[in-house]
Each structure stands twice: as C-alpha cells, then as structure tokens.
Amino acid sequence: MSAPNCLRCLVRPSAGIPVASVPRARAPLANLAPITAARSAPFSTTAANAKAKASSQKEAASARGGKKLQLGKFKKKDRTADKGRPPLPGERKAYRKRITLSNDNAIPVPWLTDLGPTDLAASENVAKVKSLPEELQDQLRASEAFKPTQRWGMFRKPAVLVRKETVDLANQMQDSANKKQMLRLVVTGDKVAGKSMMVLQAMAHAFLNDWIVIHLPEAQDLTTACTEYAPIPGTDPVQYMQPVYVLKLIQALRRANEKVLSKTYTTQAHPQLPQNIGANTPLLTLANLAKEPDNAWAVFQALWNELTAKGANRPPVLLSLDGLAHAMRLSDYRSPAFELIHSHDLSLLRLFANTLGGGVQFPGGGAVVAATSRNNAPRAPSMELALAQREAEQRLRAANNNNNSAPGDIEVPQKDPFFRGYDERVEAVLRSVQVLRVGGLDKLEARALMEYWAASGMLRATVDERTVTEKWALAGNGVVGEMERASLMTMRV
Amino acid sequence: MVFIFGVNFNENKLVKKALESFYALGPQTSARILAKYSIHPRAKMGTLQPKTLTALTAELSTMTIESEARKIVQDNIKRLRDIGTYRGRRHAMGLPVRGQRTRNQIATARKLNKVERRG
Structure with a gap:
C-alpha cells in the first residue's frame, strides 16, 4: 500500500495527480515540480499567490515548493527576526542612570516661587515648597547632585521642601562663612529620610550665594576599585591618586562653578604645571588645564592650594560627599605589596577627611558636609560609634544649656572592649564633627x-x-x- | 589591539582575564601582578599605558609560564616513566593513574595522561 505522501520529498501530491497511476520512476520531474502551481484546485487562490511570490524571489529559494515538514516547535525565521539591534556598550547603564528633571504632563503649580539666595536660611520659609531656578538646576546637574532614585521626573519643574533641618543647616553654613570658619557636619538619619536631599539643599544654598562647591557624588566610586589609581611619587606613607576620577571631578567643578571661578584669581605662580600659570590668573583658566588624566592630579592640587591659600580673598567653599561609610573603611584597592589601601590614603579622600577632621582651613570659610547612606553602606563600626557619640554629646550640651531637662538620662555610647574592628584614623577624623540627624x-x-x-x-x-x-x-x-x-x-x- | 608577551588582546578585554589566559597563571598570581603595577581589577586592556604594557611583558618573561610550565609537567611524567613506576606506565598507556576503575568513564585520562602531555 502506498503512503498518501511522497516519502522521498515530503511533497503532498495534490488531487490532480493520481499517484498510483504514474509510475514514480518514469514520471517526468515536471509533473512533480509545479504541483502547487498548475494542478491545484481551480477554486483556490493560493496557487496564484504562491506563483507571484515565487517569481519575485527569483525561484531560487525552493525548487521543490510545497509544504515542508516543520520539525521544531518554533519557527527559526521568527526567532531571528525580532531581535533588533543589541544595545551598545554603556547604553543600558546610561538609561538606568538618566536623570529626568521635568514632566510635561504634570500640572504647573502657579504659586511655586524660585529659590532666592537667602530663602533656605529664612525660618519663615519652613514648610514651604520652593522650585530650583534654571541656572541652579544646571549647576546641580553638572555636579551630579541629582540622583536617579529621586522622583524629580514626576513634576513640571524640580522643587524642594524647605524643612526645619534645612534652615538650621543653611544658617550654620552662613554663620561659619561670615566668621570665615569651617562648618564640619555629617548628615545622618534613617532610610529615605532625605539625607541626600539635605546635601542637595546645602549645595543649592552654596550655589545661590556664590560659594565654590566641590561635590563627590558617591564615595563608593572612589573606594570600590572601579577607577584607575597610581601611587604619588615622593609621598610617605604612600598616597594614591585617581587621575580619571579627578579629571571628571575638575570638569564638573568647572562647569558648575564657572561664574565664581572666573572671578577668583590665583595668588601664586604654578611653575610645576606645563602651561606655566602665573599669579593673578582666573582659577577657571587653571581648571581648564585639566584635559587629560595624566595632569589631572597636578591641576587639582594646584587648585586646592589656591583655594586654601592663607590670607587670600576667596569665596566660601562647600565640600560635600554622599555615602560616607565608603570613605571610612579600607578600600578595595591593593598596594604593590598586596595590602589593602586605607581610604584615607587615597589622596582625594584624604583631602576630604583632613577637612572634615578640621585640618584644613579655607580662607573664606565654608563647610564640609558629608551624608551617610542607609541603603548602600558597608559596615563602618568606628563611624557608627563616633556619630552616635557626637550626637549624644550634642544632646547633652543642649540639655545643659537649657538647664530644664535632666541630662542624666543621656548616655554617651562607649567602645566595645571586646571588638577589634575599630579604626583609629576614622575616629580621629570624626572626633569633633557636628551631627545633623534628619528625621521625619x-x-x-x-x-x-x-x-x-x-x-x-x-x-x-x-x-x-x-x-x-x-x-x-x-x-x-x-x-x-x-x-x-x-x-x-x-x-x- | 594590545600586545602582552607576544599575544594580541582585544582592547575591551579585562587585564585580569588577559593575564589569566596564560598557562600556569591563575587568579592569585594575576591579582598580585595587578597590585604590583597599580592596575585596578576592572581595568581593560585599552586603558593601559604603553609603559605598563612593557613592564607587564617584562614581568611575564621572568615567570615560568606557558611552554616552560608545560615542560615541567612533561618532565615530571617522563621521569616517572623512565624510572619505570606504575604511574609512569599508566601515563604512557593513557589510562587512569590513581587507581580509578577502567571499565568506563576514562575520557579525561585518555585526553590528558600522555607522556607528552599538552596542558
């Protein structure tokens, strides 16, 4: 008995050819090939369509035509078709980290007013929402103060709530700038309590009052061994520079502080730089020298020396950092002797730590503000203890000043004598900082x-x-x- | 394309991976080499300075890697065979050396146990 299908070619013979009547060996090929074309049922349009298609594909694709047996469950053709272009390197990350600051579908709020230079320090503005002016937005964006986790993209224009803590912080900053002193402060608090936002508001206050702002957006970028490092020759103990990061920092600094830097002038010559910068050159020109990672650290050092030059006429400086715990531990970098490098031996963080510890004075005064993070923080027992101690001491002092509450129930936490993970360098840095707790x-x-x-x-x-x-x-x-x-x-x- | 020790690497390849592609150079050694030349663990070949590349090549040329390391293994096997030990004979026959059964599943032994062992 013959099978209904031709077994050799899996072509289903149409009703037009009586299979049994034509001996297979003698059947001319022409009889088999155009089965679908010529011998199909007269009422079907499939043949005509197929013919048109085949002629357009130049008949090359399938000489046999007809239905083929589909062995796989999925068609191969479809799998390749909708793949599309794979994302370029870095494209996905850029999408993940993008920052949208406005939403055209949100309703504009008519009573919203822009922040002025004194608004953040005025206590009548507590519990008011204020929007950030355009120029400030650009400055904050350049210094990476906005974070992708914050909900800026929901509203017509970025706005911030002025809180009691904000006014407190802005007033302290203003006081220290007036006295030409340094405010050294750590912002801490619970998860999503607004610590990063507090740093942003401090930066906003600084930008609006023509301070110079140096912002390190994430301490973890510096300590998790993600950026290049190199030992600085002639330092003992050896310090390490991070040229690529510093270059990025200088460029951000230049974009954000362009106006102030162009009005601030150098006090000394910098013959060590190849471009030979003389005295009385705008700091902007100095910052513009950093074009390649090779000379970035030298330029940054020159800038730092200028900003800290004694007796010079300088605007106040705000130095801020987010994610403090990462800067208060051993970094993931290794020294040539294969030992872990302490974060404070990375020169940029060393400058920050020195300033936070009170070792650096800016001639125009200013502030160092660091924020802790609750989401992305390695254990830093010394930092946690030191902050708790400072906070308790502050409360104790406040209670003594008021004289009306009993200071006896406030206890300053002490070191655990059986724990070995404390870090003396961290304790030294945080010995005299102020703590601002951001609550609800x-x-x-x-x-x-x-x-x-x-x-x-x-x-x-x-x-x-x-x-x-x-x-x-x-x-x-x-x-x-x-x-x-x-x-x-x-x-x- | 970047050359280390006469081998061409893609610029997007991690330095760590490139180092570990040499025979007898594993994660421990590569981490130490990276630390010695202050290269961060996520560095790619394209970011290395020419100076560092020559230093790496110089460093690798002092180490026993690649053919030298293979030679050591081969010599050890040869010695076993020359003094006529059981292990030497098993190597020469391409059979398991450490008392495994040979009824089935000796593909690895067939592949590796030779007097002129590849790697």
Missing part, C-alpha cells in the same frame, strides 16, 4: 509637601487633616521617602 517631617511640612503633590496632579486626593495624618502615620511618622511611596507610588488613579 512634622505635620505642617507633610501637609505643604502633599499640597504641592496635589497641585501638580500627582496626588489625586483632597489634602485635608485626615489624609495628611494618614499618610504621615503610614510613613513611620513622616519619613519623607515613605510618604512618597505611600502617596505617589501607589497608582490609585
């Missing part, structure tokens, strides 16, 4: 923030006592990031 918002601030969200069309609810209290309580007594999660991130439209 109070109800008034929470209400101002929620009113702004509602006015932007991002919160679809009437903002009254009840909703404010509800969200405030949901957010662990007003932790601002949790409030955002409770009200903005729930898509209950």
Whole structure:
C-alpha cells in the first residue's frame, strides 16, 4: 500500500495527480515540480499567490515548493527576526542612570516661587515648597547632585521642601562663612529620610550665594576599585591618586562653578604645571588645564592650594560627599605589596577627611558636609560609634544649656572592649564633627509637601487633616521617602 | 589591539582575564601582578599605558609560564616513566593513574595522561 505522501520529498501530491497511476520512476520531474502551481484546485487562490511570490524571489529559494515538514516547535525565521539591534556598550547603564528633571504632563503649580539666595536660611520659609531656578538646576546637574532614585521626573519643574533641618543647616553654613570658619557636619538619619536631599539643599544654598562647591557624588566610586589609581611619587606613607576620577571631578567643578571661578584669581605662580600659570590668573583658566588624566592630579592640587591659600580673598567653599561609610573603611584597592589601601590614603579622600577632621582651613570659610547612606553602606563600626557619640554629646550640651531637662538620662555610647574592628584614623577624623540627624517631617511640612503633590496632579486626593495624618502615620511618622511611596507610588488613579 | 608577551588582546578585554589566559597563571598570581603595577581589577586592556604594557611583558618573561610550565609537567611524567613506576606506565598507556576503575568513564585520562602531555 502506498503512503498518501511522497516519502522521498515530503511533497503532498495534490488531487490532480493520481499517484498510483504514474509510475514514480518514469514520471517526468515536471509533473512533480509545479504541483502547487498548475494542478491545484481551480477554486483556490493560493496557487496564484504562491506563483507571484515565487517569481519575485527569483525561484531560487525552493525548487521543490510545497509544504515542508516543520520539525521544531518554533519557527527559526521568527526567532531571528525580532531581535533588533543589541544595545551598545554603556547604553543600558546610561538609561538606568538618566536623570529626568521635568514632566510635561504634570500640572504647573502657579504659586511655586524660585529659590532666592537667602530663602533656605529664612525660618519663615519652613514648610514651604520652593522650585530650583534654571541656572541652579544646571549647576546641580553638572555636579551630579541629582540622583536617579529621586522622583524629580514626576513634576513640571524640580522643587524642594524647605524643612526645619534645612534652615538650621543653611544658617550654620552662613554663620561659619561670615566668621570665615569651617562648618564640619555629617548628615545622618534613617532610610529615605532625605539625607541626600539635605546635601542637595546645602549645595543649592552654596550655589545661590556664590560659594565654590566641590561635590563627590558617591564615595563608593572612589573606594570600590572601579577607577584607575597610581601611587604619588615622593609621598610617605604612600598616597594614591585617581587621575580619571579627578579629571571628571575638575570638569564638573568647572562647569558648575564657572561664574565664581572666573572671578577668583590665583595668588601664586604654578611653575610645576606645563602651561606655566602665573599669579593673578582666573582659577577657571587653571581648571581648564585639566584635559587629560595624566595632569589631572597636578591641576587639582594646584587648585586646592589656591583655594586654601592663607590670607587670600576667596569665596566660601562647600565640600560635600554622599555615602560616607565608603570613605571610612579600607578600600578595595591593593598596594604593590598586596595590602589593602586605607581610604584615607587615597589622596582625594584624604583631602576630604583632613577637612572634615578640621585640618584644613579655607580662607573664606565654608563647610564640609558629608551624608551617610542607609541603603548602600558597608559596615563602618568606628563611624557608627563616633556619630552616635557626637550626637549624644550634642544632646547633652543642649540639655545643659537649657538647664530644664535632666541630662542624666543621656548616655554617651562607649567602645566595645571586646571588638577589634575599630579604626583609629576614622575616629580621629570624626572626633569633633557636628551631627545633623534628619528625621521625619512634622505635620505642617507633610501637609505643604502633599499640597504641592496635589497641585501638580500627582496626588489625586483632597489634602485635608485626615489624609495628611494618614499618610504621615503610614510613613513611620513622616519619613519623607515613605510618604512618597505611600502617596505617589501607589497608582490609585 | 594590545600586545602582552607576544599575544594580541582585544582592547575591551579585562587585564585580569588577559593575564589569566596564560598557562600556569591563575587568579592569585594575576591579582598580585595587578597590585604590583597599580592596575585596578576592572581595568581593560585599552586603558593601559604603553609603559605598563612593557613592564607587564617584562614581568611575564621572568615567570615560568606557558611552554616552560608545560615542560615541567612533561618532565615530571617522563621521569616517572623512565624510572619505570606504575604511574609512569599508566601515563604512557593513557589510562587512569590513581587507581580509578577502567571499565568506563576514562575520557579525561585518555585526553590528558600522555607522556607528552599538552596542558
């Protein structure tokens, strides 16, 4: 008995050829080949379509035609078709790290006013939302103050809530600048309590008052062995420079502080630089010299010497850093002797640590502000202990000044005598810093923030006592990031 | 394309991986070499200075790697065979050396146990 299909070529003979009647060996090839074309049923249009297609493909593709047996479950052709172009190197990361500062679909808030130079230090602005002016946005963006985790992209224009802590910080900064002293301060607090935002506001205050701002956006970039390093010749103990990072830092510094740097002049000549910079050159020209990683560290050192030159007429300087714990431990770099390098032996972080510890004075005064992180922080027991101690001491001092509360119940935490992981260098740096604890918002601030969200069309609810209290309580007594999660991130439209 | 020790590497290749591609140079040694020349562990070949490249080549040429290291292994096997030990004979026959059964599953022994061992 013959099979219904031709076994040799898997072509299904159409009804037109009586298979049994034609002996296979003698059947001319022409009878088999055009089966689908000529001998198909007269009422079908498939043949005509197939013919048109085949002629367009020049008949090269399939001489046999007809239905083929599909062995695989998936068609190969489709798998290759919709793959598209693979992303270029770095493209995915750029997408992940992009920062959007405006949303054209959000409603513009009519009563929103731009921040002025004195706004962040004025106590009548507490619990008000203020927007960042265009120029400030560019400066903050250049110095990488915005983070991809913050919700800037939801609103028409970037705005910040002025909190009690903000006003406190801005006033302290202003005081120290007036007295030409250094404010040395660490911002700490719970997860998503707004620590990075506090640094951003400090930077905003500095930019608006024509300070020079040097911002290290993430300490982990410097210590997790991701950027190039090289020992600095002639240093004992050996220090390490990070030329590529420093180049990036100088370029950011130049873009963000262009106006101030062009009005500040050098006090001494810098013959060690190849371009031979003389005295009375704008610092901007000095910063412009850094074009390649090779000379970046020399230029940065020259800039630093100029900024710290004694007796010079300089604007105040703000030095800020986020993710302090990474800068307060052994880094992941190795010395030529294969020992781990302490973060404070990396020259850039050493400068920062010196300034935070009180070893550097800027002639125009200024501030060093560091923020801890709760999400991305390695264990730094010395730092945690030191910050807890400083905070307790501060409370003790405040209680003594007020004289009305009992200072006896405030205890300064002590070292665990059985723990070996403490780091003396870290303790030395944090021995006399101030600690600013960022906690939850109070109800008034929470209400101002929620009113702004509602006015932007991002919160679809009437903002009254009840909703404010509800969200405030949901957010662990007003932790601002949790409030955002409770009200903005729930898509209950 | 970047040359180290006479071998051409792609610019996007990690220096660590490039070093470990040499026979008898593993993670421990490569980490130490990187530290010695202050190259961070995620550095790529394209970012190295010409000075560092020549230093690396010089460093590698003082080490027993590649054919020298292979020669050591081969010599050890040859010695075993020349003094007529059981291990030497098993190597020469391409059979397991350490008392494994030979009824089946001796592909690795067939591949590796030779007097002129490849690697």
